[in-house]
Amino acid sequence: MITLPNREALSSLSPLERFGLDVLVDLSRCAIVEDPAADVVRVAIADPDPKVADLRACAAQGWYIERSDGVVRVPRAILRRVAEIATGAAERRSTARDRFGRVPSGENELVQQNLVAEPVVADAAARLREAVVASADRRPTAFLTPWPDGKRWAAAITHDLDVVDLWPVFTALRMAELARKGQVRRIARTAWSAITTIGRNPVQRALRALLDAERERSIVPSWFVLCGTPTFRTMRAGDLTYHPEGRGATAALRTLQDRGCEINLHGSFATSDDHALFAEQRRRLAGLTQSPVLGVRQHFLRMRPGETIRGMAAAGFRYDTTAGFPDRNGFRLGVGDVIPAWDGAGGGEQPLDIQEAPVIWMDRALSKYAGIEDPDAWITEGIALADACRATEGLWVGVWHPNLTPALGFPDAPAAFAALLDRLLARQPFVAPLGRLVEWRVARRGVRVRGILPDGRPDVYATRSVTDPLTLEDVSGARRHSIPATPR
Ligand SMILES: [Zn+2]
Numbered sequence: 001m002i003t004l005p006n007r008e009a010l011s012s013l014s015p016l017e018r019f020g021l022d023v024l025v026d027l028s029r030c031a032i033v034e035d036p037a038a039d040v041v042r043v044a045i046a047d048p049d050p051k052v053a054d055l056r057a058c059a060a061q062g063w064y065i066e067r068s069d070g071v072v073r074v075p076r077a078i079l080r081r082v083a084e085i086a087t088g089a090a091e092r093r094s095t096a097r098d099r100f101g102r103v104p105s106g107e108n109e110l111v112q113q114n115l116v117a118e119p120v121v122a123d124a125a126a127r128l129r130e131a132v133v134a135s136a137d138r139r140p141t142a143f144l145t146p147w148p149d150g151k152r153w154a155a156a157i158t159h160d161l162d163v164v165d166l167w168p169v170f171t172a173l174r175m176a177e178l179a180r181k182g183q184v185r186r187i188a189r190t191a192w193s194a195i196t197t198i199g200r201n202p203v204q205r206a207l208r209a210l211l212d213a214e215r216e217r218s219i220v221p222s223w224f225v226l227c228g229t230p231t232f233r234t235m236r237a238g239d240l241t242y243h244p245e246g247r248g249a250t251a252a253l254r255t256l257q258d259r260g261c262e263i264n265l266h267g268s269f270a271t272s273d274d275h276a277l278f279a280e281q282r283r284r285l286a287g288l289t290q291s292p293v294l295g296v297r298q299h300f301l302r303m304r305p306g307e308t309i310r311g312m313a314a315a316g317f318r319y320d321t322t323a324g325f326p327d328r329n330g331f332r333l334g335v336g337d338v339i340p341a342w343d344g345a346g347g348g349e350q351p352l353d354i355q356e357a358p359v360i361w362m363d364r365a366l367s368k369y370a371g372i373e374d375p376d377a378w379i380t381e382g383i384a385l386a387d388a389c390r391a392t393e394g395l396w397v398g399v400w401h402p403n404l405t406p407a408l409g410f411p412d413a414p415a416a417f418a419a420l421l422d423r424l425l426a427r428q429p430f431v432a433p434l435g436r437l438v439e440w441r442v443a444r445r446g447v448r449v450r451g452i453l454p455d456g457r458p459d460v461y462a463t464r465s466v467t468d469p470l471t472l473e474d475v476s477g478a479r480r481h482s483i484p485a486t487p488r
Contacts, residue, residue: 001040001142001449001458002030002072002132009045015349017076020083021045022351023339024074026445027125029143029393030132031458031472035451039070040139041132046073052081055113055120063124065131070139072131078124085109085334086121087342088323092306100300101272105325108332116330117385122337122392133475141475142458144444146393148468151430152477153390154437156357156397157214157221157421158321160266160297163203163403164242164249177409183373189411206405206414207252211259213418217425222434223256224266224297224321225249227285228277239269239299244288253288262433264295265317272303275311282315294435297399298322301359306344313341313354319438321397324359327369329381336360336385336394338441355438360385362399363413375404375416383423390427395437398424432468440466447472447483461485 004010004025013021025032025043033040050064058064058081066073084090094107110116133141147154214221230240242249256263265285271277282293296317298308303322312320320341323332333339336358340351361382366372382398389396398420404413425431432440446463447470453459462470465485473480 001033001038001140001452002043003033003036003038003040004043005045006036013045013076013079016083016087016089017079019087019340019342019351020079020081021074023086023121023335024079024082024125024128026339027122027335027337028129028132029146030129031142031144031447031449031460033449033451033458038449038451040452041135041141042071043132044071044073045079046075048075049077050075052077055081055085055109055115059120059123062127062131065124065127067131067135069137070135072128072135074128082121082124082334086339087344088305088333089344092344100302101269102300102302102326103305105327108325110331110334111325111328115334116325116328116332117388119331119335119388119392119394121334122394126392140452140456140458142449142460142472143475143477144447145471145473145477145480147430148440149430150480151428153393153427153429154395155386155389155424155429155431156395156434156437157219157431158297158359158397158399158434159210159221159223159402160299160399161223161225161249161252162241162266162299162401163408164252165246181371181373186373186409186411189406190409202405202407203248203403204251204255206408207255207402209405209414210400210402210417211255211261213414213421215259217421219421219431220260220262220433222262222264222295224264224295225253225285226266226268226299227281227288228268228270234268237269244284250288257289262294262435263289263291264297264435265293267296267298267303267312269299269302271311272298272308275308275314278311278315278317282317294318295438296320296322297359301326306342306348309341309352309354309356310343310345310348313343313352317354318435319355319357321357321359321434323356324362324397324399325365326362327365329361329365329385331358331360331388333358336389336392336396338395338438355442357395357397357434357438359399360389360396363401363404375410375412376419379416379420379423382420386424386427386429390429395441396424396429397434436467440468440470444470
């Protein structure tokens with residue numbers, strides 16, 4: 001258990017520094033005690049600036065977190081640095097754009113420092129937790145259990161529904177791509193699959209096969225569905241390619257609902273500039289599914305860092321899961337977990353009432369941009385990143401496109417997807433739809449300890465109730481006790 005810096009010290013922090021502190025404490029899992037006089041480890045702010053530009057050096061120095069008897073000091077400069085990474089500050093400042101209007105990955109500091117495969121923010125939080133344990137002496141300590149059911153990390157399987165109608169067009173585009181890459185055998189296998197499935201709708205069949213593979217493993221996925229009206233221009237750009245009310249999309253949505261999937265919005269290209277469209281597309285999708293739409297992910301991950309998220313929050317989404325790299329896999333915000341999103345637009349500079357669950361791995365990141373066409377190589381990288389999430393007790397969010405099927409140009413993809421699921425499950429994650437994971441993490445963040453009871457136990461309570469119980473644990477994680485919900 002910890003107490004936060006006193007009111008005066010907190011008010012000396014800039015909004016970004018305060019955000020860094022909140023993210024670090026949340027990810028550290030240390031339970032926060034409200035009674036300032038409680039005899040637990042105190043977290044304090046240190047002012048000397050240890051020079052924090054080089055993140056690898058920061059990590060090597062334990063993020064300059066100082067330990068002493070009953071007090072842990074975190075440099076203000078580290079709070080700022082952590083917040084810069086977790087809010088994508090360098091990307092927010094960048095004016096560079098690629099041909100899809102996205103900030104190029106090279107503008108991200110973690111890419112520049114060759115650290116995309118390492119969740120540096122989560123690492124800093126783990127060092128904070130270690131410092132608290134080392135400074136506690138005989139003071140009581142308690143930590144939030146990382147995930148429900150005694151699981152030490154979590155995984156969310158997500159899918160973007162990009163293709164429903166006109167599938168032969170996508171087959172032709174993919175064959176042209178394979179031809180450019182000299183993938184002669186894959187072209188032949190694709191052509192054969194496409195010819196033998198004509199008239200049998202390979203898109204709907206692939207969708208069912210994917211859902212079957214998940215159901216066999218008791219996995220409930222989260223889906224992201226486009227919900228705007230396609231035009232010739234949007235179709236040619238690979239943006240909106242199907243009518244959400246059309247026959248194909250209606251059949252797909254019905255299948256997803258029958259399987260109990262979470263259905264979210266896949267924001268079209270225009271939403272990232274015209275925020276009013278978020279509310280319109282969200283309403284339209286909710287009308288089709290007859291249930292609230294909790295989450296959003298941008299098609300092609302097209303968004304303006306720190307700005308598009310404001311439109312998402314204003315439209316009432318609970319979470320976004322766009323913050324991954326389109327052209328590589330890894331930790332775009334230095335973390336695989338759920339953190340509050342940041343309002344980075346002019347005059348904003350504050351956390352928003354919407355969560356970010358960054359994408360850590362995407363099926364086609366290696367294929368589309370690095371030219372690697374062997375699905376086994378894709379999933380090997382996915383599993384390595386899942387291990388990094390597991391090591392930091394975080395959340396791995398993976399994207400698999402249902403159109404990766406032989407008739408659309410991906411002969412070995414379905415088998416690779418099944419292997420990916422098996423390898424993830426062998427590592428024992430807590431697996432749930434992303435919306436449920438987000439709500440649970442928000443509830444975990446809201447747990448507080450009023451004070452220490454005479455028998456030494458923490459007087460702990462949760463500020464919101466969730467389906468999966470919240471628990472406190474000791475430093476070893478062996479002894480747990482449940483946390484009662486006390487709605488305010
Ligand atoms: Zn998409």
